[in-house]
Amino acid sequence: MDQLLLPFSIEPRFTLESFIVHGEIEVVHGTVQSVYGRGDPPFPSLFLHGPQGTGKTHLLRALASLLESRLPERKLGSFLVLPRGTPPSFPDLKKAVSIADSSAQELAAVAVDGVHLLGEQDTALLWTLSNQLTRVETALLMASELPPDDVFRGNEHLRSRTTAGLVLELAPPEDNSRVLIVDKIARDRNVRIPEEVCRYLVTRKSRNIKELERIIAVLDRASLELKRRITLPLVRLLEEQGLV
Numbered sequence: 001m002d003q004l005l006l007p008f009s010i011e012p013r014f015t016l017e018s019f020i021v022h023g024e025i026e027v028v029h030g031t032v033q034s035v036y037g038r039g040d041p042p043f044p045s046l047f048l049h050g051p052q053g054t055g056k057t058h059l060l061r062a063l064a065s066l067l068e069s070r071l072p073e074r075k076l077g078s079f080l081v082l083p084r085g086t087p088p089s090f091p092d093l094k095k096a097v098s099i100a101d102s103s104a105q106e107l108a109a110v111a112v113d114g115v116h117l118l119g120e121q122d123t124a125l126l127w128t129l130s131n132q133l134t135r136v137e138t139a140l141l142m143a144s145e146l147p148p149d150d151v152f153r154g155n156e157h158l159r160s161r162t163t164a165g166l167v168l169e170l171a172p173p174e175d176n177s178r179v180l181i182v183d184k185i186a187r188d189r190n191v192r193i194p195e196e197v198c199r200y201l202v203t204r205k206s207r208n209i210k211e212l213e214r215i216i217a218v219l220d221r222a223s224l225e226l227k228r229r230i231t232l233p234l235v236r237l238l239e240e241q242g243l244v
Contacts, residue, residue: 014061022177042137045165053209054170056143083114115144
């Protein structure tokens with residue numbers, strides 16, 4: 001199968017099984033698994049929304065991979081569209097529209113992350129893409145920090161099309177769940193971090209998952225350069241240097 005899913009900067013296991021399920025999103029995870037993991041095609045569109053650090057990107061990529069495996073006859077696999085640049089734009093959205101124009105029936109899914117950042121031109125492309133995929137019953141998967149009513153306030157067609165599919169809200173995790181998420185992020189980098197360090201990072205440094213990912217990357221580099229294990233003393237040393 002030709003793989004069109006864009007490469008990630010690191011290679012964590014984006015699967016439903018590796019997703020940290022906590023009480024705030026247990027129903028969301030179960031719904032996604034039931035509809036896309038055990039249900040039969042055609043699959044509905046999906047719109048995930050919630051603040052940063054709620055797992056939207058993980059679920060989006062996990063579902064794209066899952067649908068590839070469940071629909072091997074869709075030879076082009078899945079396609080991931082990410083916001084890029086400042087201000088954010090979606091150059092790969094135009095490419096997705098071009099591919100779908102000739103080969104939509106060969107796509108297992110198209111996933112669009114950061115939908116709340118869409119500009120007017122990108123929104124028009126998303127509508128075109130939605131029409132192309134709807135005609136051949138290919139799933140459009142979206143993730144956004146805002147719900148569809150806010151994102152598509154000026155576009156009744158897209159708002160109606162989106163809300164006719166599956167719309168799920170993800171709530172932020174509690175601190176105990178964040179500790180598990182930090183541990184998973186570290187393990188995905190083949191890094192071992194003691195629980196006391198994970199808890200310190202969550203309770204003393206940041207509750208934002210993106211910022212915690214950055215801190216773990218800094219700790220990983222420092223650990224290799226200094227040939228020291230990641231411990232609280234190392235964290236405090238990097239704090240003194242203003243690195244974390």
